[in-house]
Amino acid sequence: MKLILAIVQDKDSNRLSNKFIDGNIRATKLSTTGGFLKEGNTTFIVGIEEKRVNEVLDIIRETCQAREQYMTPPISLDLTMDTQMPYPIEVQVGGATVFVMPIEQFHQF
Amino acid sequence: MKLILAIVQDKDSNRLSNKFIDGNIRATKLSTTGGFLKEGNTTFIVGIEEKRVNEVLDIIRETCQAREQYMTPPISLDLTMDTQMPYPIEVQVGGATVFVMPIEQFHQF
Amino acid sequence: MKLILAIVQDKDSNRLSNKFIDGNIRATKLSTTGGFLKEGNTTFIVGIEEKRVNEVLDIIRETCQAREQYMTPPISLDLTMDTQMPYPIEVQVGGATVFVMPIEQFHQF
Ligand code: NI
Ligand code: NI
Ligand code: NI
Numbered sequence: 001m002k003l004i005l006a007i008v009q010d011k012d013s014n015r016l017s018n019k020f021i022d023g024n025i026r027a028t029k030l031s032t033t034g035g036f037l038k039e040g041n042t043t044f045i046v047g048i049e050e051k052r053v054n055e056v057l058d059i060i061r062e063t064c065q066a067r068e069q070y071m072t073p074p075i076s077l078d079l080t081m082d083t084q085m086p087y088p089i090e091v092q093v094g095g096a097t098v099f100v101m102p103i104e105q106f107h108q109f
Numbered sequence: 110m111k112l113i114l115a116i117v118q119d120k121d122s123n124r125l126s127n128k129f130i131d132g133n134i135r136a137t138k139l140s141t142t143g144g145f146l147k148e149g150n151t152t153f154i155v156g157i158e159e160k161r162v163n164e165v166l167d168i169i170r171e172t173c174q175a176r177e178q179y180m181t182p183p184i185s186l187d188l189t190m191d192t193q194m195p196y197p198i199e200v201q202v203g204g205a206t207v208f209v210m211p212i213e214q215f216h217q218f
Numbered sequence: 219m220k221l222i223l224a225i226v227q228d229k230d231s232n233r234l235s236n237k238f239i240d241g242n243i244r245a246t247k248l249s250t251t252g253g254f255l256k257e258g259n260t261t262f263i264v265g266i267e268e269k270r271v272n273e274v275l276d277i278i279r280e281t282c283q284a285r286e287q288y289m290t291p292p293i294s295l296d297l298t299m300d301t302q303m304p305y306p307i308e309v310q311v312g313g314a315t316v317f318v319m320p321i322e323q324f325h326q327f
Contacts, residue, residue: 001208002322003114003208003210005221005263007246007263026206028116028150028152028206030139030152030248041246043246043248043263045114045116045152047206047208053323057323057325060327061325061327064327065327066327095326095327096325096326096327097244097246097265097325097326098323098324098325098326098327099219099221099265099321099323099324100321100322100323100324100325101210101221101319101320101321101322102210102211102320102322103208103209103210104111104209104210104211105162105166105207105208105209106207106208106209107166107170107205107206107207107209108204108205108206108207109169109170109173109174109175109204109205109207110317112223112317112319135315137225137259137261137315139248139261154223154225154261156315156317210319211319211320212317212318212319213220213318213319213320214271214275214316214317214318215316215317215318216275216279216314216315216316216318217313217314217315217316218278218279218282218283218284218313218314218316
């Protein structure tokens with residue numbers, strides 16, 4: 001058994017929960033904040049057999065990987081009525097920080 | 110020192126806290142969710158001397174072990190007034206997932 | 219890489235967050251309770267390169283170390299109007315419990 005601790009953005013957390021359920025991987029969720037100014041992330045604790053560690057890492061990478069997304073900022077109005085149509089800008093979303101940790105004993109009571 | 114991470118059902122969490130206090134065992138509680146559809150569990154972090162690990166495991170097992178409980182479902186009424194008295198059914202409650210983890214340094218400041 | 223788990227009092231938690239930001243140390247915050255009757259503490263998870271472990275421990279010690287503080291209790295009034303001016307008493311605040319833990323794999327996706 002290994003313990004995997006994965007810190008992901010809130011926006012990816014429901015999708016990751018669902019992937020874990022589909023994959024029959026038990027995960028416990030902690031509500032967390034921080035990492036510089038990035039508010040609102042979720043920490044997953046997963047206990048998993050050694051031979052399935054890569055499977056869990058693949059799921060986290062595929063679901064949460066940092067990626068670029070186009071976002072359209074709101075229309076800016078100014079008093080001269082000289083309205084500028086905004087164009088989409090690229091922002092980075094997602095990302096995961098993952099620790100795989102040794103376990104000395106694992107019990108289910 | 111070892112670090113024990115114990116994930117238990119909310120319904121057992123106050124009793125477990127009290128047992129830890131009685132046993133002079135310092136525990137920190139995290140509010141957590143999940144593990145498939147099981148909402149509402151609590152994660153305890155316990156830092157403990159190696160020779161007391163079994164004592165802590167015994168307390169968790171005795172307090173939180175999965176067990177069967179009889180529960181009486183609410184009376185079902187139907188429109189024909191043909192009321193069925195419900196009889197108690199067996200449900201499983203409790204259970205704990207426990208990780209014992211190595212520590213390289215332990216400090217109290 | 220090591221994982222540092224630090225449990226500190228809520229009253230020190232914002233100062234510690236700021237010190238971590240100043241030091242370019244990534245930390246994730248969990249809201250936690252307990253340790254006997256001490257309500258309201260915060261758990262920080264820090265992933266850090268081995269050579270910076272002492273730097274992180276120093277920051278935690280300097281920011282959160284248990285210390286004595288003078289506190290003035292509220293004025294006690296009694297019915298005889300024999301008002302006692304309270305004098306400051308010494309109370310202990312702060313303190314941190316810190317675990318440094320081994321990591322087998324560290325990933326950022
Ligand atoms: Ni498991
Ligand atoms: Ni301790
Ligand atoms: Ni890091």
